[in-house]
Amino acid sequence: MDKKTIMESARERVIETISHNMYLYGVTPSIGRLYGTLFFNNEPMTLDEMKEELKMSKTSMSTSVRTLTDLNMVEKVWKKGVRKDLYEAKKDWYQIFIDFFSNEWRKVVSLNVKAINQSIRELKTVLEEDLTIDEKETILRDLEKFNYAIEYYKWLNQLFDYFESNQIFDLITKEGKEPY
Amino acid sequence: MDKKTIMESARERVIETISHNMYLYGVTPSIGRLYGTLFFNNEPMTLDEMKEELKMSKTSMSTSVRTLTDLNMVEKVWKKGVRKDLYEAKKDWYQIFIDFFSNEWRKVVSLNVKAINQSIRELKTVLEEDLTIDEKETILRDLEKFNYAIEYYKWLNQLFDYFESNQIFDLITKEGKEPY
DNA sequence: AATTACATACAGAATAAACTGTACGTACAA
DNA sequence: TTGTACGTACAGTTTATTCTGTATGTAATT
Structure with missing residues (x-):
């Protein structure tokens, strides 16, 4: 050959x-x-x-x-x-990786948070009304899941902040230089 | 309603x-x-x-x-x-996130590294032969890109290690508890 | 051993995504 | 102003994916 x-x-x-x-x-x-x-x-x-x-x-x-x-x-x-x-x-693959999360993932996180908050509000309203034990139980468990999700999304956003601010490179050092 | x-x-x-x-x-x-x-x-x-x-x-x-x-x-x-x-x-969303990288991304990284290493070996062989200035230049620039990619994949793997070992949670604390 | 209840392999149908060719609008050139 | 070169919107076609129904194999039940 x-x-x-x-x-x-x-x-x-x-x-x-x-x-x-x-x-x-x-x-x-x-x-x-x-x-x-x-x-x-x-x-x-x-x-x-x-x-x-x-x-x-x-x-x-x-x-x-x-x-x-x-x-x-x-x-x-x-x-x-x-x-x-x-x-x-663009040849900076680290930046591409980070941008992907900053853009795509954050967009999704934001949509999810919005939907969840709306649902939390609705469930809290229902919670004021007369409810059977079972209904109350169901609502409380759903609320627990919603709150869990919100915390998780906060965590994700903090992680993405950490990427975006380049602090991640203090932790895990970038070696080599970008090809021209 | x-x-x-x-x-x-x-x-x-x-x-x-x-x-x-x-x-x-x-x-x-x-x-x-x-x-x-x-x-x-x-x-x-x-x-x-x-x-x-x-x-x-x-x-x-x-x-x-x-x-x-x-x-x-x-x-x-x-x-x-x-x-x-x-x-x-499964309700541990943090773990799901981490597993996704550990499994899906690592799989891809490993395939890419394999392909790149193979190409590096081939180009190094060609580099031994008689080459025009232009050919040599092209090969060297490709090798530079390959090496850059290898470093990037090392970095990614280190990042995934950091996730998998849960050290990431020292840095960004997990709040709230998993819904049952 | 025979029967029943179940999960899944497989082939085909329905749906969605990717790709192309033509047509159009815009900007530069003469 | 007319002509030319370009990028992209859009509709239709091709290709790929998702979904379904039937058929099959396996394991529990009688």
């Missing part, structure tokens, strides 16, 4: 692995493959180049790039004289 | 919210709804009870329960005299 082929396949192997494992970030293999391609490409790419490289439609490239941008995994870059949009992969 | 309805809908709201947000753990709304139902049900449930409650097929209940079991979110319990399998929701 010639060196060009080896170089190619070494890179492809990793791109393919990444693409199949990025489901943890909620993205499909195709989008993962695009990220991998951008990550290893040493120059920013246009939509047409991506389309060419991945043999997919330009529309797909456009929406995939948007998804990756929303996840802070890709950014648009400017190069004077170039009319087409250029995109490059 | 009568109290029975309010109690019902307060619970349903939260179950529904949970069900739509459990995609972060990689499960569908249906499976999330099942978890929510089990979480609020104060007794373990049989597949037939789940099927009845969620108006879905027993087959779906069976496979969903398996998925939740794999994620350490549900467990089978024994009750003498009862022939059907009984399942109940």
Whole structure:
């Protein structure tokens, strides 16, 4: 096997692995493959180049790039004289990991907390009324679960604060430097 | 609105919210709804009870329960005299969160590390041969990226160790107690 | 041993998600 | 102002996932 082929396949192997494992970030293999391609490409790419490289439609490239941008995994870059949009992969994987929690998880936590608080209020109102022993018991147990959930979400948010503030890196040191 | 309805809908709201947000753990709304139902049900449930409650097929209940079991979110319990399998929701959400990383993320990290190490070995072999300046440059930059990734995965594993060993709770205290 | 009650494998149907091609709007170029 | 190059909205198609019903195997019950 010639060196060009080896170089190619070494890179492809990793791109393919990444693409199949990025489901943890909620993205499909195709989008993962695009990220991998951008990550290893040493120059920013246009939509047409991506389309060419991945043999997919330009529309797909456009929406995939948007998804990756929303996840802070890709950014648009400017190069004077170039009319087409250029995109490059963000390479700080620690930051991507942290942003994922700051954005995706916090969004969910916030929705859950809102729903739970609403339900807590409703149950507390019902608790004022005349109730059978069983009804009261049911409500109290539900309230206990709601309160537990609220505490858990507080804990999660504190954890995410810890990530976001970079204090986590005092605890677990970041080694190596970002590739350029 | 009568109290029975309010109690019902307060619970349903939260179950529904949970069900739509459990995609972060990689499960569908249906499976999330099942978890929510089990979480609020104060007794373990049989597949037939789940099927009845969620108006879905027993087959779906069976496979969903398996998925939740794999994620350490549900467990089978024994009750003498009862022939059907009984399942109940695990209620330690902190543990569920931690297990998710220990299991799902570590699995992925391990696959990625394996692929990257293989590619590193291949590129190092090629590096021995005669190469143009450009080829050498490309290889060195790829190697730099591979090494960066390896360091990142080490960091992630350390983070997961920190979770798994419960040291994380020294740092961010767990408040409240688990609902029974 | 025969019967019944159960969980799940499997194939097919229903549903949802991903992907494409065309059409449109916008911005730059002539 | 007209023409050209570009990105993306949208509708329809393809592909993948989820869900169901039937069939099968196993374990408890008679």
